[in-house]
Amino acid sequence: MVGLIQKLLMDLIEESAGAEASAEVKRRADVPADRVFRMDEFYDDEEWRRLFAATCEVLNITPEQAEEAFADFFFKDSQRRWxxxxxxxxxxxxxxxxxxxxxxxxxxxxxxxxxxxxxxxxxxxxxxxxxxxxxxxxxxxxxxxxxxxxxxxxxxxxxxxxxxxxxxxxxxxxxxxxxxxxx
Ligand code: HEM
Structure with missing residues (x-):
């Protein structure tokens, strides 16, 4: 999956729950702590699924709630960016x-x-x-x-x-x- 999506997920976590939460999501998803997702680079789909599951755990929300929050964040960003x-x-x-x-x-x-x-x-x-x-x-x-x-x-x-x-x-x-x- 192209890194735009992972980048925006990490931005959303950081904005809503802080830098500690985004570091914890990376840790649980087995993503290197210093990784900065680039929107023009390809990353493994399986890694995305770990990130998404870890986001639900850390923020204590259901996948449905995570999709809702991400849809809002992503849609607003897309209108500004593209x-x-x-x-x-x-x-x-x-x-x-x-x-x-x-x-x-x-x-x-x-x-x-x-x-x-x-x-x-x-x-x-x-x-x-x-x-x-x-x-x-x-x-x-x-x-x-x-x-x-x-x-x-x-x-x-x-x-x-x-x-x-x-x-x-x-x-x-x-x-x-x-x-x-x-x-
Ligand atoms: C200008 C607007 C948009 C841009 C720039 C954009 C860009 C992207 C990019 C780069 C990905 C990652 C694709 C990959 O690597 O597999 C993605 C994923 C996705 N987008 Fe969009 N998108 C836009 C609008 C939309 C809209 C309007 C929808 C639905 C109606 C949508 C639905 C999805 C879904 C469901 C995924 C996840 C695909 C998957 O990995 O299974 N996107 N988008």
């Missing part, structure tokens, strides 16, 4: 169709072909009439985060749409299938 992506889309539908391409853009800087593919394999968005069907396959199982970010995107543009998951890898399905339906 305003062009938001300006380019005139509504949430356009943005959500573009989302896999935004993500895959981060893979182009990754030298290792397998690592590159691990990023580009994660998302596929198909149009179904006016609705969207998102196919998400990732060992990180962050479909909850996807849905929270999709809802924030819908609210940002003022679209009238709902998000629900039809199939989920956490229930043994081969992938998560998320539907975004416009009224």
């Amino acid at each position: 305003p062009m992506w938001f300006k380019m889309s005139k509504n949430a539908r356009e943005f959500l169709i573009r989302q896999p391409a935004i993500h895959n853009g981060f893979a182009t800087g990754v030298r290792d072909a397998e690592a590159r593919q691990a990023i580009t394999d994660k998302f596929e968005v198909k149009e179904n009439g006016q609705d969207l069907v998102v196919h998400y396959r990732s060992p990180n199982k962050l479909c909850g985060l996807y849905m929270k970010l999709a809802e924030r995107t819908i609210n940002l543009y003022g679209d009238n749409a709902t998000v629900h998951e039809k199939r989920c890898s956490k229930n043994g399905d081969a992938e998560c299938e998320i539907h975004v339906q416009w009224a």
